[in-house]
Amino acid sequence: MIKVRKLVKRFGLKTVLRGLDFEVEQGEFVALLGPNGAGKTTFLRILASLSRPSMGGVNIAGYRLPDQAAAVRRRLGVVSHQPLLYGDLTAEENLRFYGRMYGVSNLQERVMEVLELVGLTTRRRDLVRTFSRGMQQRLAIGRAVLHDPDVVLFDEPHTGLDQDASAMLDTVLQEVAARGRTVVMTSHDLARTADLASRFDVISRGVISASVQRDEIDPNDLLAFYRQALQES
Amino acid sequence: MTIERQSSALPGENTTSKAAGFMRAMGAVVWKDLSAELRSRELISAMLVFALLVILIFNFALDLNPAQRREPTITAGVLWVIFVFAGTLGLNRSMAVEKDRGCLDGLLLAPVDRSAIYFGKVLGNLVFMLMVELIVLPIYSLLYNVNLFNPGLLLVILLGSIGYVAVGTLLAAMAVQARTRDILLPILLFPVVLPVILAAVKASTGFLDGSEMDLIRPWLNLLIVYDIIFSAVAFMVFDYVVEE
Numbered sequence: 001m002i003k004v005r006k007l008v009k010r011f012g013l014k015t016v017l018r019g020l021d022f023e024v025e026q027g028e029f030v031a032l033l034g035p036n037g038a039g040k041t042t043f044l045r046i047l048a049s050l051s052r053p054s055m056g057g058v059n060i061a062g063y064r065l066p067d068q069a070a071a072v073r074r075r076l077g078v079v080s081h082q083p084l085l086y087g088d089l090t091a092e093e094n095l096r097f098y099g100r101m102y103g104v105s106n107l108q109e110r111v112m113e114v115l116e117l118v119g120l121t122t123r124r125r126d127l128v129r130t131f132s133r134g135m136q137q138r139l140a141i142g143r144a145v146l147h148d149p150d151v152v153l154f155d156e157p158h159t160g161l162d163q164d165a166s167a168m169l170d171t172v173l174q175e176v177a178a179r180g181r182t183v184v185m186t187s188h189d190l191a192r193t194a195d196l197a198s199r200f201d202v203i204s205r206g207v208i209s210a211s212v213q214r215d216e217i218d219p220n221d222l223l224a225f226y227r228q229a230l231q232e233s
Numbered sequence: 234m235t236i237e238r239q240s241s242a243l244p245g246e247n248t249t250s251k252a253a254g255f256m257r258a259m260g261a262v263v264w265k266d267l268s269a270e271l272r273s274r275e276l277i278s279a280m281l282v283f284a285l286l287v288i289l290i291f292n293f294a295l296d297l298n299p300a301q302r303r304e305p306t307i308t309a310g311v312l313w314v315i316f317v318f319a320g321t322l323g324l325n326r327s328m329a330v331e332k333d334r335g336c337l338d339g340l341l342l343a344p345v346d347r348s349a350i351y352f353g354k355v356l357g358n359l360v361f362m363l364m365v366e367l368i369v370l371p372i373y374s375l376l377y378n379v380n381l382f383n384p385g386l387l388l389v390i391l392l393g394s395i396g397y398v399a400v401g402t403l404l405a406a407m408a409v410q411a412r413t414r415d416i417l418l419p420i421l422l423f424p425v426v427l428p429v430i431l432a433a434v435k436a437s438t439g440f441l442d443g444s445e446m447d448l449i450r451p452w453l454n455l456l457i458v459y460d461i462i463f464s465a466v467a468f469m470v471f472d473y474v475v476e477e
Contacts, residue, residue, distance in 0.1 A: 050338055052476065073344040082335030084342075088269035100261035101343035103254055127272070143339070 001026045001182045007056035018206035029183040031197035040186035077144030077152040081159040083136040087129030102147035118142040134165025154185035194219040202229035209233035258345035262353025280365045284319040302377045305441035324401040328409040351471040359398045385440035392456040393433030403467040
């Protein structure tokens with residue numbers, strides 16, 4: 001579903017991604033772990049077609065980036081640590097707006113379905129600026145899956161959430177993944193990702209330095225695996 | 234093994250559906266901007282208060298006698314300074330709203346031609362600017378005792394506003410990426426938009442002092458040409474301006 005070869009991204013003289021290779025099969029949930037500045041967000045922005053690669057190839061669902069970006073965007077949902085929602089619109093209006101941008105058919109029906117999925121049906125007519133951070137993040141997930149994408153990218157979705165809000169977000173994340181979607185999630189919260197992902201990749205110094213399947217590792221050893229991957233990179 | 238597809242179009246997608254998608258996305262952006270503004274009234278009220286303050290400041294600063302106040306050159310000059318300053322405030326705010334909550338990324342992630350987003354923003358900004366102008370004109374008429382309800386002048390205001398907003402929206406999208414966006418926009422915008430302001434002031438003066446159409450026409454033509462050229466340029470470059 002996602003295939004990345006020798007990806008390089010430079011910002012002026014600074015090289016953030018240094019020949020990164022990455023592959024994800026359909027239905028996989030990959031947690032991309034790494035310290036601050038490792039290049040996680042830059043990598044996800046390239047996958048989301050928000051940033052152009054300096055070198056290398058990116059192929060998502062059979063389409064090349066950046067040449068076929070519009071086709072990739074149709075199949076992609078993105079949740080970042082910012083909600084990408086308008087505070088002066090209600091939850092329902094936000095979803096209706098994004099639904100029109102994506103050309104979603106049976107929009108009203110789909111909006112209600114998504115509000116149900118993220119548990120915000122009763123708050124659908126409230127302005128988003130009155131929502132807590134956790135509610136905004138749940139609505140952001142609703143926005144990302146509104147057009148029923150094949151691939152969903154999460155960029156540190158738990159940032160700024162308390163324990164309860166994080167737990168509620170995990171439930172929504174599991175539901176999103178359970179529908180056969182391919183998910184890539186960046187995080188530096190190992191405990192959170194341990195219960196969610198089917199594969200753990202460590203990104204360090206602009207490359208994937210280690211990768212392990214969930215059934216190949218005891219969740220308690222994940223921290224040791226992560227530290228070792230960072231040391232060896 | 235990854236299958237590489239040759240076309241980015243969906244099955245059954247043709248030029249008609251692309252055009253429909255373009256119009257739908259543009260309409261969605263306009264609807265979103267107007268709905269949010271109707272609720273918050275942040276942008277219009279800031280532009281309006283600023284415009285009224287500039288009228289008052291000019292009234293005192295120029296210290297004109299009643300005859301001078303009705304001078305077409307002064308009226309046209311003061312009016313366009315008000316529109317340009319208030320417009321800059323609106324353009325800055327309109328893009329800042331997109332950037333502050335990451336909504337610009339949300340727009341750019343949509344599978345639509347990005348120029349639809351640009352034209353949607355232009356239409357929204359144009360509506361806000363025209364609303365402010367429609368409120369400013371009678372107030373100015375009242376304070377300066379000059380009749381501004383001249384169809385020719387209204388046409389110039391419309392054409393000048395289109396040119397100003399077309400360039401301003403493009404440059405605001407560029408400036409919003411920078412930390413110093415509030416000061417960067419006027420620095421970028423004013424030199425580029427100078428031909429519009431010059432032509433608009435000259436044409437407005439011509440209509441206000443009842444000049445022959447032959448004298449006004451070159452300025453009107455300049456406004457029309459500028460509007461078309463800059464809309465076309467923005468259509469071509471907006472994608473590159475908003476991309477990292």
